[in-house]
Amino acid sequence: MSSNRLFIVxxxxxxxxxxxxxLYRLMVGFPITISGHAIGQTTSLFAFAISTALCLMLLKSAFSTR
Structure with a gap:
């Protein structure tokens, strides 16, 4: 495994x-407060969608055959 592939994984x-x-926060629903501002569940939904997409894109590029 090359060095670049290792860092991508x-x-x-x-x-x-x-x-x-x-996903855990979405399922359990515990509150998060930063500087007195409550962070809603919608933020966790967006974070889940974006981080899942980035994970899948990185894995696809790491294991694609060129």
Whole structure:
């Protein structure tokens, strides 16, 4: 495995962890407050969608045959 592919897979794993954390927050629904402002569930939905898409794009590029 080349060095670039390894870093791409590590990045994909980080985005997968973010997606799982966002999904967990969507399922459990615990509150998040930053500087006195409540962060809604819609933010977690967007974070889940974006991090899942980035994870899948990185995995596709890491394992594509050229």
């Amino acid at each position: 590590i990045g994909a794993l980080i985005f997968a962890a973010l997606a799982l954390a966002s």
